[in-house]
Amino acid sequence: MARKKLSAGMRRKVQRGFAVLALLLLVAAIAVVAVLDRRVTQQFEGRRWTLPARVYAQPVDLYAGQQLSAQRFADELERLGYLAAPKADRPGTYRRRGNEVSVYVREFRFADGLQAARALRVGFAGDSIASLEDARGVEVPVFRLDPLLIGSIFPMHGEDRIVVAPDEVPPLLPEALKAVEDRAFETHHGVNPLAILRALFINVRAGQVEQGGSTLTQQLVKSYFLDNRRTLRRKAEEAVMAVILESRFEKADIMNAYINEIWLGQDGNRAVHGFGLASQFYFGKPLAELDLSEIALLVAIARGPSYYNPRRHPERAIERRNLVLRLLAEQGVVSTGDAERATRRPLGVADAGAKGGSFYPAFLDLVRRQLRHDYEESDLTEVGLTVFSTLDPLLQQKAEDALAEELDRLDRSGRKGAEGLEGVVVVTTPQTGEVAAIVGGRRAAYAGFNRALDARRPIGSLAKPIVYLAALESGRYHPVSFLADEPIDLELPNGDRWKPQNFDKQLRGPVTLVRALTQSLNLPTVRLGLDVGLDKVANTFAQLGLEEPPAELPSMLLGATNLSPFDVAQMYNTLANGGFRSPLRAVRAVVDEGGQPLKAPELEVAQAVSPEAVYTLDRLMIEVMERGTGRAAKRNLPPGLVVAGKTGTSNDYRDSWFAGFSGSHLVVAWVGHDDNRPTGLTGTTGGLAIWSRLMGSIVTSSFEPMLPESLEHRWVDYFSGHETSPYCDGSAVSLPFEVGTLLEPSAECPPDATELPMDGGLPGADPPGTGAEAAGFP
């Protein structure tokens, strides 16, 4: 009895103890659930994702008369992920029949509003568009293609994603996800104990983890908190949060969140999240346009983006994709026939170089730097801005090819110092001051040191046109003023002596100004610069757009100034733009998530130097290409294309430059070693080779500036500077002079001579001697 009594008392105590403990546990559990509830609900409801700014290339504008062949147009559509189809009857498809292309252009929200999807017929004649009509045959004056997505501005090691709304998701995708990952999705309450048991059984039998028992909801929760620790506590927390999510939100919201949240690939530092970006990343087109085999591949990748990476492990990826297709057929999501046809398709993954990813690191770096003037870093990486950039993908491709091919050629040439060279190409459109392409190295897609913006190297003879421009602006010189090609011996402010020499160490006595520039003679240039004044020359550098003008030392006249290729492009753009300075832009417009325009760099022009001086200098730079150090470019250029430019070589051949322009493009090319070793190349053998290969491969127009009112063209002898006639011999050049300039008439061949010489040598022929003299000058 006593024992019983005692035990009864004990039992009550124990029972009370248990009750208290249970109560405490319950309170604790409620507290934990409340905490988890807050965490997961906030995550789900608040700003669900930070959205990196999306950067687009410039769109292709279609209009009658545009220089675009049917082939190039079809290439462009392929680049944008348009599907060649028997009928262009839905957005993202096209059909080419000979000289006509029917295309259903996708809807796109530009900076000035939504452009609705539209079916167009584009007729071609030769290399240009002959007609542009809509489906009913009504003429359309001008229409934009949707632009290429070229990347995002995401934080270091950050998530990148494109959020899609439910109506942008093909209905097959959620069905496929359910069939493969979570069959009971529609009915479970966040966890599926049966699935866990089944997975446990399978995994124990197999001795390894073959199947997960997580529901889509659990996977979503896991992804939210980016914790890969596989502890029991984590699992329990995830399960509780999954149940909470299910109790609070609709299935459809959870599915949409999953589609936008989940990790689907890695691109260097960039984590590719969500099916919207994955579609661009793997296939280069919008999610809504994917077919069965492509959707199946994305579902396959979702299981393990590294393990099933279709670019690195195509065999694993295709095996898993086909497993997905089989499951879909087994569960009746698709017909067996469709699944079998899809099984026979190749992976269809786009080249890493072409689609939807950050493959333009040097250009995107410039975009980011320009936007940092107006935006905080967090604005760029989090709030879903859309950035419309100036990149021309086709030009970028050509520039990358030109650089890589020439550097490879130099590798094979066996020249000392020419192996393993690096290079940069910057392309602008001078009149609008836009940066059309930037190649930062021979491996263009490799993000590293941005040589185009940060490699500051001596510009050599690229400084000469600026010296001559300052001289022409002073009003004391004209194209055939005489300059002394004689020794120079200067005492510098620090007491050193400076004795510059010509490239070929020869002296020529008095030479005309045009000849001194065309043949890149050092001594006459130094004399000219000293006479004009170092301050004036430095000021001209600044006027052309250089933010920090060079130190006023005599050596700057020969280009001892360290500048980046982008700095050079900024200055030369002013020369190519009639003396009007336009700050180079990589961004045209920025809009917020709702499509409202925000601040962006504007198109600006400012007259920097006198139109007469620039016109005259530009004519002299055309002569550089005709008979001077730029002659070698001719063989790569279409006949009759007028271009202007200048070579540059730094001391001991460490840097090889060329900067020059046509009527529609400025190209700056630099070649050198990162460790500054000599390259053995002059501007002609390095920079010019890349420049002319690129200029010769793009659609561009002749440089034909308008003659200012106060100038007139006159025929003068290149060597003697005497006024002469074009009928005389090959050394007559037509150059601009202020109206009424005093010129001595040539005795041998005066200006009024009209006889054609008997040997038939027309003025286009090379003047005797200049070819040999010019060859190889820096």
Next chain:
Amino acid sequence: MSRLLFLVFLLAASGCSIAPFQKGTPAPGSSPDHRTAGPGSGPVLTAPTDVQTPPPEQVIEAPAPVQLPKERPRTPPATLGPASRALVSQAQAQRQRGDLPGATVSLERALRIEPGNPLLWIEMGRLRMDQQNFPQAENMGRKALSMSIGDDRTQAAAWQLVGDSLKARGKNPQAEDAYDKARGLSTR
């Protein structure tokens, strides 16, 4: 608004008329028309011009080693291509409803199609006026001037723009000079 209408009229007129070749007398204050000036017209210390010397135009039209700017009679008035014309109308509609960012996008599209067309730079300058960016309006006008030498009608429109941008900044004397130039050119 009246300036806008003037320009619309200009664009319309230039699109459907054949330019008269104007030889007229130089506008007051402008430099002598050098394009018809012979070697003897300036203080040139060359041999006296012989009556039988071919006129300089002929010399310049001889085969040339490089492509030369053409010897200029009066340049026909600039006109817009169909694509640019559509974009300019669109930009004007956008400006009228106060959508200046939209107008910027449209005009910049036109400029990429015809970067060398002075009429588009004038339109851009008009847009900068709307945006109260008067210095840039003037710069756009000066760019248009540099691209329309010998085209009196376009030059007049560009000087008008330059005058407006100066006037908007209270630079009245300079503005009057610009307006004078515009008037001189449009009555030529």
